[in-house]
Amino acid sequence: MAFDSLTEKLQNVFRSLRSKGRLTEDDVKTALREVKMALLEADVNFKVVKNFIKSVQERAVGQDVMNGLNPGQMVIKIVNEELVSLMGSETTEIRLQPGKETTVIMMAGLQGAGKTTTTAKLAGKFKLKGKKPLLVACDVYRPAAIKQLQINGEKQGVEVFSMGENHKPSNIAKAAMEHAAKNGNNLVILDTAGRLHIDEDMMAELQEIKETVTVHQTILVVDAMTGQDAVNVASEFNEKIGIDGVIVTKLDGDTRGGAALSIKAVTGCPILYVGMGEKLSDLEQFYPDRMASRILGMGDILTLIEKAEADIDEEKAKEMSQKLKKAQFDFEDYLESMKQMRKMGGLGNILGMLPGLGGGMLGKAGKTPEIDSDEAQKKMERMEAIIYSMTVKERRNPDILNPSRKHRIAKGAGVDISEVNKLCKQYEQMKKMMKQMPGMMGGRGGKKGKF
Numbered sequence: 001m002a003f004d005s006l007t008e009k010l011q012n013v014f015r016s017l018r019s020k021g022r023l024t025e026d027d028v029k030t031a032l033r034e035v036k037m038a039l040l041e042a043d044v045n046f047k048v049v050k051n052f053i054k055s056v057q058e059r060a061v062g063q064d065v066m067n068g069l070n071p072g073q074m075v076i077k078i079v080n081e082e083l084v085s086l087m088g089s090e091t092t093e094i095r096l097q098p099g100k101e102t103t104v105i106m107m108a109g110l111q112g113a114g115k116t117t118t119t120a121k122l123a124g125k126f127k128l129k130g131k132k133p134l135l136v137a138c139d140v141y142r143p144a145a146i147k148q149l150q151i152n153g154e155k156q157g158v159e160v161f162s163m164g165e166n167h168k169p170s171n172i173a174k175a176a177m178e179h180a181a182k183n184g185n186n187l188v189i190l191d192t193a194g195r196l197h198i199d200e201d202m203m204a205e206l207q208e209i210k211e212t213v214t215v216h217q218t219i220l221v222v223d224a225m226t227g228q229d230a231v232n233v234a235s236e237f238n239e240k241i242g243i244d245g246v247i248v249t250k251l252d253g254d255t256r257g258g259a260a261l262s263i264k265a266v267t268g269c270p271i272l273y274v275g276m277g278e279k280l281s282d283l284e285q286f287y288p289d290r291m292a293s294r295i296l297g298m299g300d301i302l303t304l305i306e307k308a309e310a311d312i313d314e315e316k317a318k319e320m321s322q323k324l325k326k327a328q329f330d331f332e333d334y335l336e337s338m339k340q341m342r343k344m345g346g347l348g349n350i351l352g353m354l355p356g357l358g359g360g361m362l363g364k365a366g367k368t369p370e371i372d373s374d375e376a377q378k379k380m381e382r383m384e385a386i387i388y389s390m391t392v393k394e395r396r397n398p399d400i401l402n403p404s405r406k407h408r409i410a411k412g413a414g415v416d417i418s419e420v421n422k423l424c425k426q427y428e429q430m431k432k433m434m435k436q437m438p439g440m441m442g443g444r445g446g447k448k449g450k451f
């Protein structure tokens, strides 16, 4: 599998670091030089490597070592975090149109990248999610491509729309939209024609499709085996037609994997999925954090690092619980608890469990299944803005918040005074509730979820 050799090299570097009790600046420098070589050998873009090493170095030198970790482990922690951030930090989903609206996805890429296969793989994923996809054969230059799409579509139990080879791709796309409207397809995936190399005709054709039908997401498929070429292809497609995301195929092969590590940093476009084999089920959602730990191949150390972080959160939670017992909970703690909550991930999932944050500004949080976590997130950000507009004195002594202070805070946060009032009211309610159940926030704090 891709990255095997990178993983091995990185493990060697870290093994030598781990055997040292204390790290000097020179130790870090030597280690990072080796990390740099390993990344370059894995075919990661040169500029990306340079910036990566710079960020790690800046963070590694002069950083406090966290409780429970040795300096070597601290370097691994930083490399891991920087790898995750290099790949885009968050998982990006293909954005579908809201409600019953039909989403149109256009697949693009060079010939042989895996476009037709990936189109069928994606259709299978969306079918499982309850969509009714229509695959559209717009590759009119290779009769075999149309046949291949039909065979794969059939295997997935998904309908394929084709008009043969004698029509313009844009006209086929237009006719497919009419077909989808009649047939109740709420997802249309256009499989377009690739070329061996980037050329004007191909770009013009894609552009024409975009001008003829409304394309909501343009997804580029690139072959990981082509290494840096895949990154260049992604840059060029993005400049010429604009892409929303990339799918990197053939990561199961003996590739060096550099493309997967460089694409986001070079093009700004996120990787959405990775192809891990020829079978139609071999398509995986792309998780930057999982990919980073796969590359580092250090499950044990990463777990230890997570544990150390969880312990810190636990200490904070204990401190908080003490404050609650004494009813000393103020707006500063409110901010801290929001930070912890974010760390616990899945805001939507945990909101319903938090008394005081339910109702009012955060909506009907008691009903967990219906929570719109985006909406909740926005509301939480507004709450934070309000608290940040308070002076430290006000945050620590909410009792001093009189109407004129509240006016000033509302103005500072750019919200209506009623929102400030609501927050104060909620705070009072929360305090009351906390007094009634003093043990509520004791025990385990922000334990991070594992992948």
Ligand code: GDP
Pocket (backbone or CB within 6 Å): 109, 110, 111, 112, 113, 114, 115, 116, 117, 118, 148, 194, 249, 250, 251, 252, 253, 274, 275, 276, 277, 278, 282
């Ligand atoms: P297109 O020309 O871009 O439509 O490419 P195809 O879909 O025809 O794929 C070209 C070849 O790559 C086929 O033999 C596929 O089976 C193979 N392929 C596609 N995706 C993957 C993948 O993720 N892993 C492996 N090993 N092979 C793949």
